[in-house]
Amino acid sequence: MIWMQLLLLAGFVSLVLYLLVSSDRAKVQAGAKLAFAFFIVAGVYAVLRPDDLTVLANALGIDRGTDLLLYVLVVAFAFFAVSTYLHFRRLELDFGRLARRVAIQEAESQIAPPEDQ
Amino acid sequence: MSDDVWVVVPCFNEASVIAEVVGDLRSKFTHVVCVDDGSTDDTAAQAVRAGATLVRHPVNLGQGAALQTGVEYARRRAGARYFATFDADGQHRTEDLVVMIERLRTEPVDIVIGSRFASADTAKPPWFKRTILRVATATSRHARQLGLTDTHNGLRAFNRTVADRLDLTINGMGHASEFISLISENGWRVTEQSVDIAYTPYSRSRGQSILNGVNVLTDGLVRNRMRR
Numbered sequence: 531m532i533w534m535q536l537l538l539l540a541g542f543v544s545l546v547l548y549l550l551v552s553s554d555r556a557k558v559q560a561g562a563k564l565a566f567a568f569f570i571v572a573g574v575y576a577v578l579r580p581d582d583l584t585v586l587a588n589a590l591g592i593d594r595g596t597d598l599l600l601y602v603l604v605v606a607f608a609f610f611a612v613s614t615y616l617h618f619r620r621l622e623l624d625f626g627r628l629a630r631r632v633a634i635q636e637a638e639s640q641i642a643p644p645e646d647q
Numbered sequence: 648m649s650d651d652v653w654v655v656v657p658c659f660n661e662a663s664v665i666a667e668v669v670g671d672l673r674s675k676f677t678h679v680v681c682v683d684d685g686s687t688d689d690t691a692a693q694a695v696r697a698g699a700t701l702v703r704h705p706v707n708l709g710q711g712a713a714l715q716t717g718v719e720y721a722r723r724r725a726g727a728r729y730f731a732t733f734d735a736d737g738q739h740r741t742e743d744l745v746v747m748i749e750r751l752r753t754e755p756v757d758i759v760i761g762s763r764f765a766s767a768d769t770a771k772p773p774w775f776k777r778t779i780l781r782v783a784t785a786t787s788r789h790a791r792q793l794g795l796t797d798t799h800n801g802l803r804a805f806n807r808t809v810a811d812r813l814d815l816t817i818n819g820m821g822h823a824s825e826f827i828s829l830i831s832e833n834g835w836r837v838t839e840q841s842v843d844i845a846y847t848p849y850s851r852s853r854g855q856s857i858l859n860g861v862n863v864l865t866d867g868l869v870r871n872r873m874r875r
């Protein structure tokens with residue numbers, strides 16, 4: 531069990547790091563796509579050969595393969611939730627800047643244009 | 648009358664008080680810009696009738712976004728040298744702002760922030776709110792470094808140095824903490840001015856709910872990640 535716990539905790543720690551450390555957007559997007567592709571392949575494999583999942587789980591110190599699947603899902607979902615939240619925050623910021631420009635242009639169209647810009 | 652001062656008043660559904668607030672400000676300052684943050688009531692018309700310049704968000708964005716809009720509009724105006732932020736609900740006093748602007752003119756500071764806690768004999772918020780504000784200030788690393796006693800006061804006065812570089816990215820209420828962080832990061836010279844707050848039933852009803860503190864905290868947490 532100890533290995534699995536370490537792995538899961540590592541997953542959550544990297545989630546927090548992902549949240550706090552500013553990083554290159556393109557790299558993050560590519561990483562997310564790779565992780566997603568791996569997730570699909572692993573999912574298909576787990577459906578076709580569920581016993582292999584149990585073998586892997588046992589090797590990690592867990593009794594059942596479904597438990598392993600559940601743990602991995604929890605971590606994956608947390609990643610998804612955080613990245614979606616961050617994505618929306620960025621959209622909100624861009625949307626706000628857009629609305630600001632509209633508001634200022636509209637206000638300035640009713641008076642003389644500014645002298646310095 | 649101060650011709651080189653622009654007072655930014657972010658407002659959202661404040662039709663019942665905005666005319667009085669703007670009227671009072673206009674008795675001392677020529678330029679008052681109301682940023683209507685997508686109000687659904689008569690706020691915009693009332694503000695214009697009272698003599699304010701109106702900048703109107705097409706949709707509701709939040710108070711932080713409205714402040715940024717107002718400052719960006721004001722700093723593009725010819726002759727603008729001093730800027731102020733002022734709440735629309737009537738809790739601030741115009742006389743306090745006059746003093747703050749005077750300090751900007753005479754003292755070597757870039758920004759003067761209103762504080763409810765800087766002096767012992769100003770009106771204090773209700774005890775529960777007071778406690779929350781104290782905690783918010785005590786847990787703010789920047790506020791401690793700068794020696795500030797009130798991080799969530801809507802009354803501020805600042806010069807061009809601050810206005811030109813101001814870039815609030817938190818649209819909601821978390822902007823107050825972000826403002827303090829910006830002061831620290833940019834090395835602006837800051838001082839406090841003891842101000843009175845009128846806690847009327849109206850301003851109380853418009854105040855922030857305590858739960859919103861959770862939003863403020865998370866906004867601050869992810870702020871650095873939003874930087875480009």
